[in-house]
Amino acid sequence: MERIGLTGGLGMGKTTVARMFHLRGVPVVDTDELARKVVEPGQPAWQEIVAAFGPGIADETGRLRRAELGRIVFSDPGARRTLESITHPRIRQLWHEQMTAWEQAGMERALVVIPLLYETGAERELDRVVCVACTRASQYERLRQRGWSDREIEARCAAQWPVEEKMARADHVVWTEGTLLATEAQVDRLLERWCRKAG
Known part of the structure; x- marks a missing residue:
């Protein structure tokens, strides 16, 4: 494939x-959608992000305050690298798994x-x-x-x-x-x- x-x-x-x-x-698999998936409340990446950025980075429902997180990481390269080290490997694993499933299903591309x-x-x-x-x-x-x-x-x-x-x-x-x-x-x-x- x-x-x-x-x-x-x-x-x-x-x-x-x-x-x-x-x-x-x-x-098509979109890594922006996967990025939202891996940081759902209770997911390992969510737990690591809250540990790294503090409990205030999540709202009262447990969801990440995405605008606040974005403000932090796009003004601080070190914070951005921390976030990427948590999310990127998991996102990559998910899109690879999806590609493998499509290949096994006989998709051409x-x-x-x-x-x-x-x-x-x-x-x-x-x-x-x-x-x-x-x-x-x-x-x-x-x-x-x-x-x-x-x-x-x-x-x-x-x-x-x-x-x-x-x-x-x-x-x-x-x-x-x-x-x-x-x-x-x-x-x-x-x-x-x-x-x-x-x-």
Whole structure:
């Protein structure tokens, strides 16, 4: 089975492009969803995070205060490394397990969405990488629409590799600057190319 990684910059359209692949029959696992799963109350990662950041990092229901945790880790590289050392190995184990299950089920290819793909060295475990990208101006505008301040955007972008470097390393780039139809056409061309090569 062909294991495909999908990455890109914040707000550049990874979720949208992953959904397009899914609608075309490619199974998709998103590590952002797995990241939420591994920190559910009572999970080992949750317990380690509360121990590392203090009981106040969880609300009265036991769920992590994600906004507060984000504020801490994106302003303190040491805190971010602590959080990543707790969550990343568990997330990686889960997406590997999912890929193995799909392979055993006879799938031709599957896709994993990993925002920090190159930062975590995950490209070594994949057959090809697709980078989703747009201009910096569009990125900022999209993230502002989520309610993020420019300061928040800059801090979070600084925690990732520049998208230009991700684009240079990737096997394919999907450019999301245009319409959804234009993005879909790029996804269709990639699938056609992969199927032709496999055939």
